[in-house]
Amino acid sequence: MKKRAILLIIDSLGIGAMADVADVRPQDLGANTFGHILDYRPNLKIPNLKKMGIGSVLSHDAIIETHPIASYGRCALLHEGADSYLGHQEIMGTKPLPAKKMPFVGVIEAVKQGLEDSGYKVVIPDQTMPFLLVEDAVIVADNIETDYGQIYNVTGAIDVISFEKIQAIGKIVRELTKVNRVIALGGEGISVEWILSCVERRADGLIGVNSPKSGVYHQGYQVRHLGLGLNPEEQVQSAAIRAGKEVVLIGKMQDVIIGERAKRIVAIETSLVLTSILEALETTSSGLIAATVQETDLAGHAQDVNLYANLIEQVDEGIGKIIEKMTCEDLLIISADHGNDPCALHSQHTRENTFLLAYQKGRSARNLGDRKTLSDMAASIADFLEVDACKNGVSFIE
Template identity: 35%
Template sequence: MAKFVVVVLDGFGVGEMPDVTDTRPQDCGANTAVKLLDHFPLKRLPTLEQLGLINITGLTRSVMQPSPCANWGTAKLAHYGCDTFMGHQEIMGTLPKPPMIKPFQESIDSIEHALKQEGYPTERITRGPLQLLMVKGCVVIGDNLEADLGQVYNLTANFNQISFDEVKQIAMVVRGANAVSRNIAFGGFIPSMDRVFSAIETKTDQQGKLAYIGVNAPDSGAYDEGFQVVHMGFGVDAHTQTPHQLAKVGVPTYLYGKVADIVLNESGTSYTSVVDTDQIFSLLLHDLDQRQGFFCANIQETDLSGHLQDPKRYWQVLEKADRGLAATIDTLNPGDVLIVMADHGNDPFIGHTKHTREQVPLMLFSPGVAGIPIGYRDTLADIGTSAAAFFGASPPESGRPLQVLRKLEQERHSFQLNAKNKLIQ
């Protein structure tokens, strides 16, 4: 067995998707990587330079240069919008389904009916013309106000009054009664429900009409003590994804950081609720030193810096990640693979605080493999499919394996066969 490592620099896009003019005009001109390189022209990211970052971006004002040894390419987003959750489901081999965009107001009746059918007591909370739904007096359901409006519903719970396990049961009922792209169930030990009620906000649609109502998650107190969360995506079947396919053939799987929070990895090891970049790499390096299998780590602090529109912080996180990648490369043996990529963009210069719909970099490192083009891929799922093919597992539902990995797999099988023959002799 070998090591197949994926490091996702969350939000580190390399230029707007071709469809942004029609689908997300606010992202026109987005290019997270190029703008950061231009903004810090005298600074270097030596590992990313070696891996081919400038090969991907083209020459910028940066002192960094293309690498003749790099194996590089790019990938488009196949999922709608630019969502971390769906981006990682896509990386794991999911074929993204077109999501429904629907304010919670248009789903409240069906969700309430489904909950009552299962015996859950509900009541409505009214703010002007809009209503939220409350279950058992301690779980409030409404629009997610931090994501693109209309695509995500939140369940905000007070764990002083209900267990997380029961919240997840309620969330399953809610998930079955709506078709927006994601439902998020979370909570914490909140001193009083008044804190949650005071965090209720309303927002307008593009025509200026009140259309969305939800709980402002940071203001609710849910993050302060005992925070737990589960993400439920529309049309996502974890049993078709790479971690499940690898588990069926006995390949260990390890997830770190936000990818562990949002991708189901029932048979593997998941390090959840880890955000700090150095800690992510510390956990990853510890496992790489002792284990083999499939490893996927999400570096979330790049994305958080984009949300803050803070280029300086973004670059500092990239410098940490660059050092972590260098240490990761030092753990790899011939036949092992490292892929560095992103899940979308988060341009800190764009002028808004949401993700940007950008293509992502693909940089591949394997000892002794140099100068091979990865190409321009149509979906992030090519990475999950490549990992499955690398270990001889069944493919997930979407994606095409990278050609360079097929060559590596053939060489690895040939090496193993030769070694076996020598033992027999």
């Protein structure tokens, strides 16, 4: 039987702050990404999400609850904070490990020594703004675009040093530290001197490269995310590949999820993500098609409610086209990885529950309840495709 699972993640479209935010992220109290967008645009055109049952999990005057065609529920975040990378790993079946929050200055000497022991030339160019310069080409410092003490960036100019060498340095930093993520990244058309000029001290004391200002994303951008204790072989995409099934990773999904024999489609624009899903449905006979719409998250960071609303409408139209192409042997799961409330008093991710919609043609809808982890999606996909179970998550497939 040729079954296909289609997983669509709408990045950052949360449906309300988690119960623990008062204790762990008080800045997120009252956050509700989807709800506040509906406050801003009550006539939001989302006929397909409404038909699937979004009104059964998101209570809002702008949405009249109907008899849904999809099963519906809510997912809590098991990972700490509200992180796209960790959220995606959890979605694909990884049980998050507790990470240590530490600004890079707290480990700088240990990392310097470890890199030197591995044969690298390492200096601290400015003791008043401490970071590492490795091989006169790679900057190791805090990530200043995320929460305090959670991520270290290993940034290089690919015209000067290969991305493979940047990755090798990043892997050593990963081995030496306990933060939840180390990111190795590089771009073309920029100089080491320019990257160094973009090192800044954030108001909370973090020191790192201002990545957008540096231009690292503009030309020939390459990135590798190195998670704490992450084993991609225990995730659903790897289980599907081992079983001989096709796996297609689209958009941000292909950036952050490892799958050695998966087909990868680079796509940032929402229109391209949605078109790529439709094209994959034409060419994929069985297996997993997993995609992430990323521009919604970018709109949240920009606190652009109007843009976010427009993107949701665009995604909803795409969902309708996906449903049209589905057969009775297909499963469609739609959810998010966290929140990013554009109406919050800050421009960072918000720790929110996510909606869960699961649709199969000809199947009756049911209440999937409140799920304890995003990994229930991976467990359900594995169950549906009849492949090895993931390390984390409980299937909702009957």
